[in-house]
Amino acid sequence: MGRAEIRRFQRAAEEAAAFLKPRLDGNVHIKVISHTDADGIAAAAILARCLYFYNVPFSIIFSRPMSSDQISELAKEDHDMFIFVDQGSAQIETIHKSILSKKRDVLVIDHHPGEFPEHPNLAYINPHTCGLNGAKDVSSSGAVYSIVEQLDLRFRSLAGLAVVGAIGDRQEFFSGFTGANDTLVKRAVDLGLLYQSEGLRLVGRTLSPVVECLRSSTRPYIVGLSGNLAACRSLVDTLGIPHSSLLSELGFEVERRLADGIFARVGPLATNEEFAHTLWGTLYAIATADLVGPRDLREYAALLDACGNLQKPEIGFAVAAGDQVAQADALAILSSRQEQMLKALAWLVKKLGSFKLTSTFRYLYCGDDIDPAMMGEALSLAIESGLIPTDQPVLALANMAGGLKISARSTPGLAMQGIDIGRALAKTAADVGGYGGGHDVAAAARIPRERMDEFIAKLDQTLSGGGG
Ligand SMILES: [Mn+2]
16 A cells, blocks of 8 residues: 555545536535544534535435435435435445436445446545555545545645544554555644644543543543542642643643553553553644634544434534534533443443453353443443453444344454454354444444354354454
């Protein structure tokens, strides 16, 4: 992966912009369909800022990737153009049948794999057609940004949101960004739109007093401090840090001392690479007044993610689109999401000894003790906090209405060894009368509850027979 792929992606953005531009004259009514997660919300906000600027009549809806039925319903609505964001590539057949067949225009701005047919009313941008990896190199917010930047340089001030989406989709790695994300971040820093520094990467560093910032931390979850106000107070007191200060105001030296204090507190975890990199590293802050919302990009991503997860994507969208008034609501949503996650992680920490080990993966049966909708994220956070070893894929299983929900997490390192947890889960779930799928490092499935033991045995077989 190198310059040639980035240039191809750039050209795809130019072509998509050329398709979009004549349709921004105010006479084309546009329907935007985006995804209910941080990336989808950030991407929709970048697009909306562009559409507002040109006075384009438009409406937006947030949804999980739409089913065929939903797209057929959508096609009955009277719009001249449909823009699918953070979805659409995998649904192109239905889009073809129900929208393109009516000679309506479609633009697909996505980073998921799919199909890319030619059609006079269709344009798309997708890293997969450019030799880039859609799971790592760029997300849909970066793709939208690449298009609007072609239309007018003023939209460059939205670069921070493009990176927020990438962070939301976990496209920032310990070594930094890759592909189109890397290019985008470096340029935004050069242009003075983003400020890059080093420090404690805690959500809340620019939002809440330091004691509260530590207490509410779920990324990483700091055993002994997260959820424990008294312990956080005592640590901060020991270091002589005023309770009311923001982490972002402490200055590098004090922040470093606090980090050392945290490392001293967590014992053996201090030498855990996942934990260390999740706690301390590169920070990106928005350096332009054109964006409303938290200054720190990781905080911004957490805010949008919380709004999506608590079924209030429109609140996060309002903030990202520039609505100052929506900010208080969004922050309240972020804090209730953090409290939920603190509880889920506290429970998981108590259960660390209950994980079972097969020859190829680790798993925990959670029964009714955890909300299945939070289980996948709780697993990701526990891994990033160094609580669960990642020498093998990790699964959690929980009861849900009508069956068993399974969340699985793996690592890029295991994926490089050929382990594709998404494929393995899809195959094994189907074998026991369920369904599932996802990426090589994150996947989910649903199966009949009574076939759990069979599923575990079959998945072990699948994974030992060549990695799915
Ligand atoms: Mn995405």
